[in-house]
Amino acid sequence: MPELKLLSSHLLFDGSQKRYRHRSESLNCEMNFSIFSPPGISHNKKVPAIYWLSGLTCTDENFTLKAGAQRAAAELGVALVIPDTSPRGNGVASAPDAAYDLGLGAGFYVNATQAPWSHHYRMYDYVVDELPALIEQHFPVNDRRSICGHSMGGHGALVIALRNPQRYQSVSAFSPIANPTTSPWGKKAFGHYLGDDVKNWRGYDASLLIEASRASEHLPMMVDQGDADEFLIEQLKIKRLIAACKTVNYPAQITLRAGYDHSYFFISTFIEDHLRFHAKALGPDVNL
Ligand SMILES: N[C@@H](CCC(=O)N[C@@H](CS)C(=O)NCC(=O)O)C(=O)O
Numbered sequence: 001m002p003e004l005k006l007l008s009s010h011l012l013f014d015g016s017q018k019r020y021r022h023r024s025e026s027l028n029c030e031m032n033f034s035i036f037s038p039p040g041i042s043h044n045k046k047v048p049a050i051y052w053l054s055g056l057t058c059t060d061e062n063f064t065l066k067a068g069a070q071r072a073a074a075e076l077g078v079a080l081v082i083p084d085t086s087p088r089g090n091g092v093a094s095a096p097d098a099a100y101d102l103g104l105g106a107g108f109y110v111n112a113t114q115a116p117w118s119h120h121y122r123m124y125d126y127v128v129d130e131l132p133a134l135i136e137q138h139f140p141v142n143d144r145r146s147i148c149g150h151s152m153g154g155h156g157a158l159v160i161a162l163r164n165p166q167r168y169q170s171v172s173a174f175s176p177i178a179n180p181t182t183s184p185w186g187k188k189a190f191g192h193y194l195g196d197d198v199k200n201w202r203g204y205d206a207s208l209l210i211e212a213s214r215a216s217e218h219l220p221m222m223v224d225q226g227d228a229d230e231f232l233i234e235q236l237k238i239k240r241l242i243a244a245c246k247t248v249n250y251p252a253q254i255t256l257r258a259g260y261d262h263s264y265f266f267i268s269t270f271i272e273d274h275l276r277f278h279a280k281a282l283g284p285d286v287n288l
Helices: 060-066 070-076 123-138 152-163 184-194 198-204 206-211 232-236 238-247 264-282
Strands: 005-012 015-024 029-037 047-053 079-083 141-150 170-174 221-226 252-257
Touching: 015 060, 015 070, 015 123, 029 060, 029 070, 029 123, 047 123, 047 152, 047 264, 060 079, 060 264, 070 079, 070 264, 079 123, 123 141, 123 152, 141 152, 141 264, 152 170, 152 198, 152 206, 152 221, 170 264, 184 198, 184 232, 206 238, 221 232, 221 238, 221 264, 238 252, 252 264
Parallel strands: 047 079, 047 141, 141 170, 170 221, 221 252
Antiparallel strands: 005 015, 015 029, 029 079
């Protein structure tokens, strides 16, 4: 069994918030992740897990410290699993100009194919396969999973669920980069990680994946987007996601929230709605 090193541990809402370090095979480096375990779980009483993917510049700690998700997760009886947003450490490629939207803190949840990124930047494999396998081996967590995220992480959650509907019960996003093949953040990252041929970008674009999806694979999907989000028009493109859902009758619950911006204040306001949405899909062993 791969080893885990405990970095910190706190009791809250009678559950526990822990941070671990481990060696990742897919990313070829040491990685940190955080996990919230609700009260009363044991290997005889495993719980489902909601995976949270954060946005640009984040680590596992932004959501852990700022979203205020633990109270509802404790009540519902679900675990929260929070990975970092990119590979880290000595020898991991970073943006040449220290840009915040490429390299460290900006893995975009893809498997990079281009040098120098391809040696470490395989966040797609890490989140889809390696991390759940590790979590389900080490913790009283079963294989009923949901996935959600914010911004770059909202893009990651949508793409990962759309490509692997059999592995998740539901998906949700806050302010996702919904059509990255046409947004400056997406074009920059995909150009570096996946190369110039835009054909190879399409499998990482939620709007395009929705348009190619089959009704039998439609998971419960919920998206919240603030209309005062500074990145809404240029980068996030929620209208493109709404249009894609209409085209194939994808039954997504997409809500524009008047006055909310891109920050964790927005996430903390609506995270309980998202956790309850996932808990319904993850039941019957959650406390609704
Ligand atoms: N221009 C911003 C872009 C980064 C940003 O807004 N990151 C969002 C995700 S896309 C975030 O969650 N930041 C961390 C935080 O608010 O705790 C910056 O300069 O840092």
